Amino acid sequence: MIEQSESRNGTGRKGWIDTLKFDADGLIPAVIQDAETDQVLMVGYMNRESLEKTLCEGRTCFWSRSRKRLWTKGETSGHYQAVQAVFCDCDRDCLLIQVDQTGEACHLGRKSCFFTQLHGAPDAAGLGFSLDELYRIVEDRKARQPVGSYTAKLISSGQDRVLKKVAEEAGEVMLASKNNDRGEIIREMADLCFHSIVVLAYHDIPPQEIVEELAGRHRTSPAREADSGPRAASKGQ
Numbered sequence: 691m692i693e694q695s696e697s698r699n700g701t702g703r704k705g706w707i708d709t710l711k712f713d714a715d716g717l718i719p720a721v722i723q724d725a726e727t728d729q730v731l732m733v734g735y736m737n738r739e740s741l742e743k744t745l746c747e748g749r750t751c752f753w754s755r756s757r758k759r760l761w762t763k764g765e766t767s768g769h770y771q772a773v774q775a776v777f778c779d780c781d782r783d784c785l786l787i788q789v790d791q792t793g794e795a796c797h798l799g800r801k802s803c804f805f806t807q808l809h810g811a812p813d814a815a816g817l818g819f820s821l822d823e824l825y826r827i828v829e830d831r832k833a834r835q836p837v838g839s840y841t842a843k844l845i846s847s848g849q850d851r852v853l854k855k856v857a858e859e860a861g862e863v864m865l866a867s868k869n870n871d872r873g874e875i876i877r878e879m880a881d882l883c884f885h886s887i888v889v890l891a892y893h894d895i896p897p898q899e900i901v902e903e904l905a906g907r908h909r910t911s912p913a914r915e916a917d918s919g920p921r922a923a924s925k926g927q
Contacts, residue, residue, distance in 0.1 A: 703745055707738055711783040717753060718785060722763075722795065725774040725788040726905045731795035732803040734763075736785065748773050750787060769793035790909075801898060821887060821897045828891040845892060852892055855885045 712718050717735040724731055734752035736744065740760050743751040750763045750771040764770030771789035778785055796803040831841040844852060859882040866874040890897060 707741060709782055710778060720785040720787055723788050724791055726909055729802055730804055731791055824887050825891060825897050828887055832891055852888055856889060859885050
């Protein structure tokens with residue numbers, strides 16, 4: 691049984707559900723979030739029965755609007771979602787459910803259903819840019835090989851050259867740190883991150899797989915410490 695993230699004042703689970711605002715079709719949207727990484731995995735709809743089943747069994751259960759029936763996430767794929775916490779928003783007409791996700795949440799084989807980004811949207815001071823976006827750009831340069839592209843030229847020069855640049859930039863980061871120059875550290879670390887992304891793109895490994903590896907190390911830590919480094923990993927954290 692999953693406890694809601696507020697005091698229910700003895701009203702019980704049914705009483706808590708009664709405080710929620712379902713729409714005209716008796717449904718309420720539920721945003722599903724990875725409890726470890728905070729990544730939004732998917733959005734589904736629940737009615738009273740599916741929400742009750744979710745809270746009782748500790749696995750997400752939704753109402754399928756197309757099939758007109760209840761469905762437990764993972765019932766065919768085995769990619770179940772173990773519920774860790776349940777929240778409702780301030781208007782009580784939307785749910786946020788944090789889960790431990792087994793496998794992928796998306797039926798297309800992705801960790802999250804939200805993998806398609808709108809490019810070219812307004813973003814103040816670079817907001818919206820991410821390592822995933824940088825990876826997409828590097829992958830594009832790798833595939834198209836546009837004339838004059840540093841990234842395309844670097845990748846086409848071969849693995850040894852790509853790796854040499856990572857080693858060079860790592861050395862620059864070390865020197866910047868020794869100099870205690872904040873601006874220099876930021877610039878050199880940006881160079882190192884960029885060339886590290888190039889290595890990932892060379893091997894067709896998206897950054898999210900690195901995040902998932904770190905999250906997995908944290909998840910298996912007895913103390914659930916934030917330290918996910920190689921030393922901690924070798925000792926099981």
